[in-house]
Amino acid sequence: MLRRTVLHKTLGLVALGLISLGVTLPAHAAVTPDAAKTLVDGMAAQAISTLAAPDRTDAQIRETFHGILQQNFDFDGIAKFVLGRYWRTATPEQQTEYLKLFGDYIVGIYANRFSQYSGETLSVGNVRQDGEDAIVSTRINLTRNPQPVAVDWKVTTGADGKPRVSDVIIEQVSMSITQRSEFASIIQSGGGQVEALLARLRAKTGAR
């Protein structure tokens, strides 16, 4: 009887120890499937309510998307991944400018894509764990085509410890990997200079 109580107390202390250890390591915690699903659900609801609103202007859509992406995407993580090994060869000034341009570029792309919105819906399917990350499978139901588009959202733990989208995988094609391949190609044909990419990004984002 007495032994049992001691055992319970010991276990309780161990558990307390584990919990306190856990509290000191929040940034490296794995994303739970529930948290990932909540993130994607919330983002879809936010996006669709904006798009479905009558008399929306392109400027409004862009602004709203900027907000949604800033809140839900691991922008800096994506930007660094996409720049690959060239992140380390960039000067601190180039890194800062790149992060800003990359954000504008992505917002521009999504605002473009979503400005053609015509009542598409998103249905969230299953969530699977992928190491520390979680992958949320969704389907975008199109209005003109009976075949839905499969979109997977990779959710990771952001620098702030919150779940954030780190990649969008459309029909098995990763947007981050595609962009990394593009950016590497631009830098390589520009003689290995990150400036070559920055010039293109400036032109693209300025021209919009």
Added chain:
Amino acid sequence: MTVARLTKLPLLSLLAALILLPGCASTSADYQSAEIADPLEGLNRAVYGVNTGIDYLITGPASYVYREAVPSPFQDVIRNFFRNLELPIIAMNKLLQGNIDGFGTAAGRFMVNTVAGVGGIADIASHAGLKYEPTDFGITLASWGAEPGFYLVLPLIGPSSLRDGIGRGVDWYADPVRILADNNEIDGQLMIVSGLRYLDTRAAYDAAIRDTRKNSLDPYAAFRSLFAQSRAAEIKAQLAD
């Protein structure tokens, strides 16, 4: 002896060389396994440029007209017809892949749709659970362990790889439908069917093509990556069956 046999069979020796090629693709996690080497980038970019020009001027607008002007029931009939004609070579590839179920589905589908579907214009077989599951000799080569090798942009056709380009050649050469059409001098009609199939496929990719051209900083590199990733995913899915 062996040498003589190999020279008689240049295709086989080429295949052997291909299979022995060191893997160029990296082999890490799911979506990472899709980088493709591009040693012929200069030539590929030139062919890409010509293809893009032709697409802007001719095939892009033609596919738009096809999609918008031809009533969709007719488009369905045309699609059913050319898909049916693909089934003999699909069935042969399934067999070469050791996929007996896939072979049965393709062969059964061909018989049902050719007979009950009036020469393939009606897709009765899908309602009977015999789904259209395309495959090709590039995937057969992959099932034997061949890596993509390197990236190739084919004239008019577009993104491909050494392995898949060879696969296309073999599929064309061995296609019983083409051989039959050649022997009966109806290869002209078959060309028309191939043309319609081209427009149908082009129309299906239209949104993705326009999106990439509009948003990408280097569309050539983007298409290369899109091809490498989606082809790797397609092969992985088919070989998992």
